[in-house]
Amino acid sequence: MKSIVCHGPHDLRVEEAKVPQMGSEDVLIAVKAGGICGSDLHYYHDGGFGAVKIQHPMVLGHEVSGQVVEVGEAVFNVSVGDLVAVNPSVPCGCCEYCKKAMYNHCLDMRFYGSAMRVPHIHGAFSQQLVAKASQCFAFKAGTQASDAAFCEPFSVALHAVGRIGSLIGKRILVTGAGPIGALVVVAAKLHGALEVVATDIVEEALERVQVLGADKVFNVGQGGNPLAAYGENKGYFDAVVECSGSQAAILSALEVVRPKGRIVQLALGGDVTIPQNAIVTKEVELCGSFRFYEDFAWAVELIGSGRVDLSPLLTQTFSLENVVDAFELASDRKRAMKVQIEF
Numbered sequence: 001m002k003s004i005v006c007h008g009p010h011d012l013r014v015e016e017a018k019v020p021q022m023g024s025e026d027v028l029i030a031v032k033a034g035g036i037c038g039s040d041l042h043y044y045h046d047g048g049f050g051a052v053k054i055q056h057p058m059v060l061g062h063e064v065s066g067q068v069v070e071v072g073e074a075v076f077n078v079s080v081g082d083l084v085a086v087n088p089s090v091p092c093g094c095c096e097y098c099k100k101a102m103y104n105h106c107l108d109m110r111f112y113g114s115a116m117r118v119p120h121i122h123g124a125f126s127q128q129l130v131a132k133a134s135q136c137f138a139f140k141a142g143t144q145a146s147d148a149a150f151c152e153p154f155s156v157a158l159h160a161v162g163r164i165g166s167l168i169g170k171r172i173l174v175t176g177a178g179p180i181g182a183l184v185v186v187a188a189k190l191h192g193a194l195e196v197v198a199t200d201i202v203e204e205a206l207e208r209v210q211v212l213g214a215d216k217v218f219n220v221g222q223g224g225n226p227l228a229a230y231g232e233n234k235g236y237f238d239a240v241v242e243c244s245g246s247q248a249a250i251l252s253a254l255e256v257v258r259p260k261g262r263i264v265q266l267a268l269g270g271d272v273t274i275p276q277n278a279i280v281t282k283e284v285e286l287c288g289s290f291r292f293y294e295d296f297a298w299a300v301e302l303i304g305s306g307r308v309d310l311s312p313l314l315t316q317t318f319s320l321e322n323v324v325d326a327f328e329l330a331s332d333r334k335r336a337m338k339v340q341i342e343f
Contacts, residue, residue, distance in 0.1 A: 066145070
């Protein structure tokens with residue numbers, strides 16, 4: 001089979017690889033579609049992010065769907081021929097956090113396409129993939145592989161929105177309208193938000209989130225403070241989901257969130273300075289959101305049932321042979337939202 005392997009910054013190769021051996025609880029999948037994530041782009045451009053760097057060639061990718069080719073004798077949840085989405089998280093199941101069902105905080109997590117541990121955990125950008133049956137979630141007939149490949153990033157958005165609590169009748173601000181921010185807009189609307197406002201510095205990204213249901217959008221990169229009116233009377237928004245990783249976005253969120261509102265920090269970034277007085281005097285709750293777990297099954301159900309249509313997010317699909325072109329387009333926020341590879 002062929003795999004997409006990153007050797008370092010701007011060194012992406014399509015290489016021959018052996019299909020891993022299957023165990024009794026494993027599933028062999030012919031990968032059909034794979035979405036390029038922000039972390040994949042960090043490996044492609046920078047060889048990693050922060051202190052996490054590629055130390056040996058690593059297969060990228062963790063947003064994939066495919067067709068079941070073979071199942072182990074102990075597999076009963078999926079069958080040959082099923083279209084499945086593959087959860088890229090493989091928690092150990094026995095650490096203190098797994099025992100509390102806090103699987104996304106597993107102390108021995110094996111997450112596809114990650115250089116956080118050595119040897120690295122290879123990703124899923126291969127023509128064939130052997131996964132645990134517990135990672136595989138089947139769709140009803142007729143679901144498109146491209147839609148199914150959105151399950152992983154949509155799970156991230158669902159988890160973040162879940163950190164807010166009930167959204168019925170609430171007004172939500174989403175800062176950062178990239179793929180995850182756009183999916184947060186979808187998830188917030190699905191959860192009953194009365195109004196969802198999105199901000200970004202790229203006009204084209206804002207146009208796309210409006211298609212997905214954002215009630216208002218503001219370009220905060222053109223000078224001035226377009227959110228100033230929302231800061232009157234101690235704030236307007238019941239909650240903010242911060243998807244940009246920008247200190248300016250966090251400061252803005254503190255200005256426009258209502259007293260006792262909640263700010264969910266979803267994006268990763270560097271160290272930031274936060275005004276403590278604003279948090280104290282408005283009694284604001286600041287919390288993080290990291291990956292997902294049970295949310296993946298919900299994403300499968302929502303996408304497979306047609307309750308959400310994420311197809312407007314898909315900018316273009318590339319063949320395996322044109323993977324470098326795919327990564328270059330995915331890096332251009334003016335032209336692309338989500339780029340997928342067809343295997």
